[in-house]
Amino acid sequence: MDTIYILWHRQVIKYFRSKSRIIGSLAQPLLFLIAFGFGFGGIYQKAGEGNYMQFLAPGIITMSVLFTAIFSGIDIIWDRQFGFLKETLVAPVSRLEIILGKVFGGATVASIQGIIVFVLTLLVGFRPQNLLSLPLALIFIFLIAILFTCMGTIIASLMDDMQGFQLIMNFLIMPIMFLSGAFFPLNGLPKAIEIITKIDPLTYGVDGLRGALISVSQFSLGTNILVLSIISITLLLIGAKLFDKIKA
Amino acid sequence: MPIIEVKHLTKKFRDFVAVDDVSFSVEKGKIFAFLGPNGAGKSTTIKMLTTLLEPTDGEIKLNGFSPSINKDGMRQSFGIVFQDPSLDDDLTALENLKLHAALYKVPKQEREKRIKDLLEFVELFDRRNSLVKTFSGGMKRRLEIARGLLHHPKILFLDEPTIGLDPQTRNHLWTYIKEINQKEGMTVFITTHYMEEAEKIADDIAIIDHGKIIAAGSSKQLMTQTNTKTLEEAFLNLTGHAIRDEEVSSLDRFRAHRGRRH
Numbered sequence: 375m376d377t378i379y380i381l382w383h384r385q386v387i388k389y390f391r392s393k394s395r396i397i398g399s400l401a402q403p404l405l406f407l408i409a410f411g412f413g414f415g416g417i418y419q420k421a422g423e424g425n426y427m428q429f430l431a432p433g434i435i436t437m438s439v440l441f442t443a444i445f446s447g448i449d450i451i452w453d454r455q456f457g458f459l460k461e462t463l464v465a466p467v468s469r470l471e472i473i474l475g476k477v478f479g480g481a482t483v484a485s486i487q488g489i490i491v492f493v494l495t496l497l498v499g500f501r502p503q504n505l506l507s508l509p510l511a512l513i514f515i516f517l518i519a520i521l522f523t524c525m526g527t528i529i530a531s532l533m534d535d536m537q538g539f540q541l542i543m544n545f546l547i548m549p550i551m552f553l554s555g556a557f558f559p560l561n562g563l564p565k566a567i568e569i570i571t572k573i574d575p576l577t578y579g580v581d582g583l584r585g586a587l588i589s590v591s592q593f594s595l596g597t598n599i600l601v602l603s604i605i606s607i608t609l610l611l612i613g614a615k616l617f618d619k620i621k622a
Numbered sequence: 623m624p625i626i627e628v629k630h631l632t633k634k635f636r637d638f639v640a641v642d643d644v645s646f647s648v649e650k651g652k653i654f655a656f657l658g659p660n661g662a663g664k665s666t667t668i669k670m671l672t673t674l675l676e677p678t679d680g681e682i683k684l685n686g687f688s689p690s691i692n693k694d695g696m697r698q699s700f701g702i703v704f705q706d707p708s709l710d711d712d713l714t715a716l717e718n719l720k721l722h723a724a725l726y727k728v729p730k731q732e733r734e735k736r737i738k739d740l741l742e743f744v745e746l747f748d749r750r751n752s753l754v755k756t757f758s759g760g761m762k763r764r765l766e767i768a769r770g771l772l773h774h775p776k777i778l779f780l781d782e783p784t785i786g787l788d789p790q791t792r793n794h795l796w797t798y799i800k801e802i803n804q805k806e807g808m809t810v811f812i813t814t815h816y817m818e819e820a821e822k823i824a825d826d827i828a829i830i831d832h833g834k835i836i837a838a839g840s841s842k843q844l845m846t847q848t849n850t851k852t853l854e855e856a857f858l859n860l861t862g863h864a865i866r867d868e869e870v871s872s873l874d875r876f877r878a879h880r881g882r883r884h
Binding site for chain 1: 672673674693694695697698700702704706707708709710711712713717720721722724725726727769
């Protein structure tokens with residue numbers, strides 16, 4: 375437990391110390407909120423779907439959690455480049471503890487980022503429907519954070535350096551984000567795309583968060599939690615397995 | 623009683639043999655220098671001794687523990703200062719040490735005092751709350767030594783600890799190391815390219831080249847054996863004058879090796 379705690383603590387300290395990184399990573403969600411929110415708001419309303427900002431805000435929160443979580447997981451590459459990884463690998467602690475510390479640390483940081491973005495959405499006019507379901511929203515934020523931090527650690531375990539990062543970004547992270555229903559409703563899509571959206575784990579995160587914040591969802595609460603949990607655990611096990619073989 | 627025992631240790635990267643049937647032992651409380659030209663197999667050996675690499679063949683016993691049976695027992699037995707820095711630059715000196723203390727399960731009530739004593743020993747106590755990224759190379763090395771000692775290891779590995787340091791800092795470092803070795807009876811395993819340093823500090827020396835141990839003994843014995851006056855001459859006599867490729871990771875060498883063959 376001590377190991378998990380200290381590695382978690384390390385990431386949280388580092389997050390709060392990098393003020394410029396926090397502020398920098400708020401620019402993108404804010405831009406999306408303003409550009410998409412106000413840009414498509416009129417059309418969305420005319421199509422009879424209601425208030426687009428209400429629909430979009432949970433998607434933007436999810437997006438920022440996705441990015442922060444993936445980056446936190448990928449941090450392992452920097453740990454390797456700057457040598458710190460060796461310090462953890464020669465320590466008499468199980469590899470599982472190291473990866474759990476890493477995942478909880480990364481997920482905590484991503485969740486905090488999600489909460490900050492949630493506050494931003496309130497400033498541009500988002501109004502959650504039911505304040506009582508905020509704890510449920512937090513649970514979804516944390517689940518999304520865990521899942522994608524695990525995915526980040528897997529990516530980091532498979533990559534030697536940041537060279538392949540552009541590839542991962544364009545072929546994995548961007549599709550996950552755009553095909554999750556974060557920006558548009560998933561009904562009435564062509565069959566092929568609908569299948570992809572159903573495979574995309576973020577779909578269940580967005581749907582769950584939207585359900586919690588504005589009581590609109592496609593899948594049931596239980597389905598969303600179950601899918602996110604099962605994928606998280608699977609990715610964690612794969613991550614632990616790969617991390618076991620990682621070279622310092 | 624040897625505290626490190628290596629028998630027939632071999633490491634192959636596919637068909638490239640980086641370490642070839644190496645055997646040696648290090649007596650408890652001694653300073654042991656492991657010398658060799660670039661790419662001779664030093665780093666690969668250290669990686670196997672410190673559980674970072676699995677041996678292809680052979681036996682390692684470190685403080686009675688072997689990697690196939692009890693890796694964590696091995697890990698608890700040694701401290702290491704790597705050739706390249708391995709500190710977290712975004713944390714303070716104190717935070718780096720606290721992290722290490724937690725990883726090595728140093729008893730909570732002792733942590734504070736040990737950390738304070740060691741920081742004073744390496745003369746960094748005043749800088750304990752500074753971020754490591756503000757430290758010079760020499761300060762980082764000192765901090766890494768303090769960190770390596772924090773869990774009271776039986777063996778301290780120092781992989782080219784003085785590389786890139788000025789003569790003042792180098793001298794200082796050796797003084798610390800000698801002091802710990804004498805006061806605590808800690809076994810010290812060093813690699814270095816500075817032969818005068820090895821000659822001055824090491825009780826026993828082994829020279830490795832092309833993956834094999836080609837000579838072992840005290841510096842005096844090596845000089846007598848080669849009929850030379852300094853360890854540097856003995857070293858050159860044994861390993862030849864040809865300049866070796868820059869040291870790269872074994873895997874890279876393996877790739878280069880493959881490339882030449884095709």
